[in-house]
Amino acid sequence: MTSALLYVLAGALLCGGGLAGCLLVRHLLRRLLAFNLLGSGVFLLLVGLPAHRHGSDPVTHALVLTGIVVAVAATALALVLIRRYFHLTGRVSLPTGRQEDR
Amino acid sequence: MSSLLMAGLLFTPLAWAVLCLLLAFRAARLASVIGMLLQMALSLALWAWVAEQGGFFYHLGGWAPPLGIGLRVDGLAVTFVLLTALVGAACGLHAGLYLDPSRPWQRYFWPLFWMLWAGLNAVWLAGDLFNLYVGLELITLAAVGLVVLGGAAPALEAALRYLFAALIGSLAYLLGVALLYAEFGSLSLVGVGEGAGSASPAASFALLIMLFGLAVKAALFPGHTWLPPAHGIARAPVSALLSGLVVKAAFYVAARVWLELGPALEAAVVGVLLGVAGSAAVCWGSWQALRQPQLKLVVAWSSVAQIGYLFLLFPLSHGVPEAVSLQAQQGVTLQVISHALAKSAMFLAAGNLILSVRSKRVEALAGVSRYLPLSLFSFGLAGVSLMGMPPSGGFAAKWLLLQASLASGQWWWAAVLLVGGLLAAAYVFRIYRASFQEVEESDPFYHPPRSLEIIPLVLALLALGLGLVAEPVLSVLGLPFGGEVLSP
Amino acid sequence: MIERARQALLGAACLLFTVCLLWAVRHLVALPAEQQALSVLLSRWLPDSGVSHPVTAVLLNFRSYDTLLEIGVLVIAGMVGISLARTSALEDPAMRSADPLLHALLRLFLPLLVLLAGWLLWAGSSRPGGAFQAGALLAAAGVLGRLAGLPMAFLRPGTLLRAGLVLGFSVFLLIALLGALDGRAFLAYPPGLAGALILVIEAGLSLSIGMILLALFVSAPVAPEEDADGGPPA
Amino acid sequence: MTLPMALASFWLLTMLGLGLLRIWRGPSVADRMLAAQLFGTTGVALLLILAQSQAQSALRDVALALSLLSVLATVAFLTRVAGNPPGSTDD
Amino acid sequence: MSQERHRLLTIKPVPVEARDVLYRVLFAAFLWWVLSEGRADSWGFGVLMALLVTGISLGLFPPVGPRLRWRRLPGYLLWFAGRSLLAGVDVARRLLAPGLPLNPGRVTLDLDLPDGPPRWWLANSLSLLPGTLSVALHGQQIEVHTLDTRSDIAREVEEARRRVGVLYGEGTSP
């Protein structure tokens, strides 16, 4: 099944892009977006590769569902943290460089 | 019998998390003490069972792997379960006295604490790659929650750093799992290990990426930047839990995966790479610890350094004779245990010291040795283990690792071990030095209750005594990470 | 300057990662197709699982431990979310939109969303659907209601909210223990009751999941009067 | 019937792509939301077609959920973004 | 709680009658039947859900305003379908015409429909009818945006208003 292959490729590219976003982008919300993209890429690979080799595999579907729940929980939590952080400091990205003493 | 023990072990922390969420701080504290006792008893019983009867696989829900989830209850796993019970109980008891119950958010400490415990147990026992992922995430989120408890800006910043690093690490791990599953069609660690008979590029890449993710989660050198703020900003008992146990979980997974797959995939370069990163961590972490103005940051950076040692396992267990590999595994296991005990003791003691001197800075410790000898003593004893001085567990670990590195002909790791020990001594003695400074005035310190001071002392003594009983402990561990056939 | 170099390095690493990933994928897709062991097992065991939909069978029976822990993750996120909510009232009147058409929409959609959630919950045992989808739908309904300014008193941090957060989790946990006390393994269902118990678990879970996600959405805003102090000096 | 459906879904997908362009170009926030709305409707249509062509009735549930939730983003946008221009209503 | 709802609605809810409950239960049951695609085995749970949903719906949204005449619905729907087809064609016509014959603008019209569902029906329908888009409802007025101010918007709106009125029983009791 070649169409699964397409999604696998998309997944791989999403992984790369998402990772780049996570590492390079400093704005927290964007980073969180990138994290979600990365997650989607991984999930695509997780489902797509077995689908390509053996056809649809319900086990991977279940795994991805679990993964999505975890990702959602993490995203929602991160959003709460980011908003509170912004609320307290007015920052939307983490300061870089050496941490000053507090 | 063992089935009930396992059920209890898995059920208790989760159930207590629920219970404590519904109770107010003080009631939850009381409940937690009972829970800790129960958990300790269960862990001990299971440990004794495994020590006597040998390990076994526990099939959750009665479904066998690879479709079901099998827990692998071997010597190593139960030892870590016991260690978790020990350190967890100590940190919990300490936290119960240390945290200020008048703050409304402190009540959430208990449920998060129990969730963390549950996650740790899940990871130690897991025999399934995906289950490990979920367990790791459970740990991560609970840990982040504990760091951020209170929600002050620095805590938020640290928690966000930690959260992002950990999430990326988890996803990298999951990506590896996806690739492995695609290749071998199995999720159980053993199944994948059996499948990986020969070098396969995809599986090698999967291994690499998993190790990368786990290394970030375990705060290995270039990916360590999240650790010091997170462990430095959290409350002392939380830092103790995080440094003592949480980072070990990621390492533990990495080690298990590596030992299952590494030899088959001929991934020597990866091993050396991790070893180099570990060495860099030892040096850089120690150096930073030496320069930190704040006490807890010193301890946190020391964690970065100490974790570096763990990663020497990778080069020392690949392409070497069986005996050497075993030695390295034993050494690293001892290092994990002793560092868990020592570092949690150190954080708890540091917490007491900070409480007493009302400042986080190292200079503020002047005169502490005169008026608060006990906390300092605990701190010092823990430091002994970190330095790898005899008779501590840290020394035993260092000894075994030195032997392994010399026997494998990779003498450069021995140099790392020795230099690391000296650097550790440098930062530990820096604290002593500050605290031995005499002050003229009369006792300016707050004296924490004795019970707060006893807890780190007990942990430190355990870390110290571990070296003396290293052989018996190791003999229970059996083959630390080995894939021996276990009777069901 | 160093920052620039770091960025370049990281970018190159990501590029390398992508290339390697593609290369690994290329190897994987070239592998011969073979019978998937897990799928075979799944179809063989499915009749014993109490449900007829394989994904649900995997999620709530064969690999229910994953699901249990996963719900734990959600509960943690919810807990942390409400632990950060420093406001006594979780709704902000400023956010209200008193649009009559929105209200009209709500009148139709809210019941429909709940009903759909119920359907997905029930359908989960035989076709796609299940606790998480239903719970998320419930949460979406809640979010919609909240955006339109429906009162959400039950979302104030309090015993009710906390109990709601862990309701599904506790149900799951108790049923899990039941199996162990009965002499079987942890998380094993009594024979014959699997289907019913799974439905009970799923019902509880959807409620809790809905509540958790909603709580996370709701608890995010911070009121201005809240003190910025983080905690005791220690 | 398979081919027309496939063609139709192809076409709808193309429309989605064009909608994407609108999201990208904007120019106003409302335009973006509008395009997202288009996404919702088109997605529902696509799902319905796919449900038929792939014989997966569950996809109709997906379509229903999607059509119910497509309004969510708009409402959020209105109450949170458009309703609160920068600096106007401080929290 | 009820006070908040009042502020939101500005309409007094009418007392809940038995037939309101019945209608809603039946409607919910119907929806369940639709959702479950007629599966018989789902009814046990379905009845439960129908009752639950009715409870929620009655709790959150008590009936307001005049009641819908169900028998009038098909006629309205037919009309509506025709008009909305026309609306599509209208948009298409304007779109495809080379000169883009548009003359957008806003019109405010008086409205004497009773508050509550009738207005909602109207406003929502208007958005789907040719050339109109309801922008705001304030008091006795409705603000409509139109693609072409030159066309007879008022007539269009009046027609729709009449239809909705019928739907809510205006024509039956003179």
Place this chain on the structure above:
Amino acid sequence: MTELWLDGLLVCALLATAAGALLSRDLFRAVVMFIAFGLLMSLAWVRLRAPDIALAEAIIGAGLSGVLFLDAVSHLRRRPAGGAAEDD
């Protein structure tokens, strides 16, 4: 063959939205792109014959997390209590 084209197009759109969400300078646009991405992911799951995930993704990706993000964006546009200016 059409199916393949369909999938190809979907994948392209998927990647385009992902790139949009990542690279967009305007945060709001990025979030809308992300919502679109969620919807496309849902379609992708459908194409991969994983309706369960499609359902979840439709509810989460196109519904909930979009709202969460929009909410956060709007929050981050307002002036914080902490005072400091945005550094983005």
Place this chain on the structure above:
Amino acid sequence: MSGAWLPLATLATSLLASLIIFALPEHRHSIRTTVNILAATLKLALVAAMTWGVFQGRFYGISYEMLPGVRFVLRADAVAMLFAGLSALLWLFTTLYAVGYLEGSPNRSRFFGFFSLCVASTLGIALAGNLFTFFLFYEMLTLSTYPLVVHRGTPKALRAGRQYIIYTLGGGAVLLLGVVLLYQLEGDLAFRETGHLMGSDPARYPALIGIFALLVAGLGVKAALVPLHGWLPTAMVAPAPVSALLHAVAVVKAGAFGIVRVVYDIYGIDFAASLGVLEPLAWVAAFTVIYGSLRALWQSDLKRRLAFSTVSQIAYIVLGISLFGPLGTVGGLVHLLHQGIMKVTLFFCAGNYAETLGVHRVDELDGAGPRMPLTSLAFTVAAFGMIGIPPLAGFVTKWMLGRGALAADMAWVIPVLLLSSLLNALYFLPIVYRLWFRPLRGDWPAERALGRLETHALLLWPPVFTAVLTVLVGVLAAAPFSPLAWADLVALRMYLP
């Protein structure tokens, strides 16, 4: 089996004492002192019992596997008893002295706790049955002495502590490397009376030489062999009992004792000689002897002068060890004891001068003799002993060493010994001269009312006793159980297996 508890009990005495003292609150002096003295006495008794047993050829030991393949071994052999006896005996005196010395000063709980811990480590070093166990206690000693060195908490003390720790931990690391390498190579670390490397594969000889260098370098730090001696003079800022402990009982002795163990019990003297490692060691020792004495000449601070004297004197022990043959061995071993007794006396006296008269510098000692006759007498006796005036302790050593050098065909050692004695005289005699024959320069800064005695009783009697011992071990060198006799016994067992 029956003998297992004795070494353990000996070790436990001071360990337990240390724990009890740590747990005691600061103000419970009397209990603390009682515990201290009880433990010291008990320990002395236990060591005496063991010594008697060892003399009769009984075996005391305990061994268990601590790490895979590595055992923790305590074993009382003749050499061990030599060192154990010394430390047990001097611990008693030093404790008494310290109780008097620190009266009324802060942090005594901490001080005595670590003091006992220090002695426990020393005993462990003495009783260690293999190099691994030795290393264990060797490092424990390092850690437990640090708080003693920085006890005063002044910047100077802290600096000294840092230097001390840098040197000793560095040495420890080198030693560890050596130990591990040795274990790697030979798989056996046990101390045997004739060494156990004799049968080693000749291909390993270069490696063994390297390991020897590592081991000696590691041990040489504590033994203060030049150029590794830098910490010792700086550490003089510590209180006098600590200095006494460092110089006479514990630290430097541990280093020297370690070299004894390595040369005799690991390599075996024959094998070491055949490897050719002894001669370089002798050269280093000889150089240290001269260098230390020369440096001592220029020190105006009394304790610093004594410190450099220690550098020089400890090298005698190493020198004796490096002389192949029973006589050299006896000389080295006996000096281990003699030097301890003499040096402890000197430090006690120096402490008394500092504590009672506030005198730290040599040129301030003018006329101190009449003011503190007993102390000064003790000092004089010990100083004469150091110089090697017969029949005092130092003479016995130097005599044996000289004979040993001749027997080992290393006659160049004789001039070294002579020169060193000369230098000893040059830096000790002026002090003695100043004590007795120079008039008092002004009033003593802080006159204290001390009743009948010239100083506190607990400060006075320990140096007097040890001074008497200095005389006795010299005069009664031939008596049974004298240090010399015991060293003979050791040498006998070593050379005639």
Place this chain on the structure above:
Amino acid sequence: MTEVLQVALLFLGCLFFGLGTLGLFRFPDTLTRIHALTKADNLGLGLIVLALLPGVTGWAVAVKILLVWVVALVASATSAHLVARALSAGEEAGSD
């Protein structure tokens, strides 16, 4: 026969979708674009629903599809209204 009708309806539906999208680009301002979208797209959806109706397996399913359409109608009418209202409330409010 139904087949032909279905295809025709499908085609028409697609056509309207295309028109909606075209409107998104051709119409000059946001409000007019709303018109185009709401009307054309919903009509398109309706036509496609009609096209699919003959292919379904039961009444309930048919009604379900119709329900989807109705829901989409209500949703898009309401959101059109909401967007329009927001735009008129503050013309520059949401623009960047």
